[in-house]
Amino acid sequence: xxxxxxxxxxxxxxxxxxxxxxxxxxxxxxxxxxxxxxxxxxxxxxxxxxxx
Numbered sequence: 001x002x003x004x005x006x007x008x009x010x011x012x013x014x015x016x017x018x019x020x021x022x023x024x025x026x027x028x029x030x031x032x033x034x035x036x037x038x039x040x041x042x043x044x045x046x047x048x049x050x051x052x
Contacts, residue, residue, distance in 0.1 A: 002049060009045035013038075016045040020052060 009016025017030040026048055034041030 005049045006046055009049055010042055013041035013045035017048050020049050 005016050005019055008019065013034050014027060014030050017027050021027060026044075030041055030044050030048070033044050
């Protein structure tokens with residue numbers, strides 16, 4: 001299941017974070033990072049998924 005979440009996180013980082021933690025602080029941080037740059041959003045999303 002984590003592999004599928006990582007693939008989703010690469011395509012749509014906020015969706016990957018949402019599937020892992022729901023709507024919370026990390027979700028909103030990821031939205032901001034994705035708006036500032038696509039790559040920081042991906043890195044944050046993969047980090048959140050791999051951490052748990």
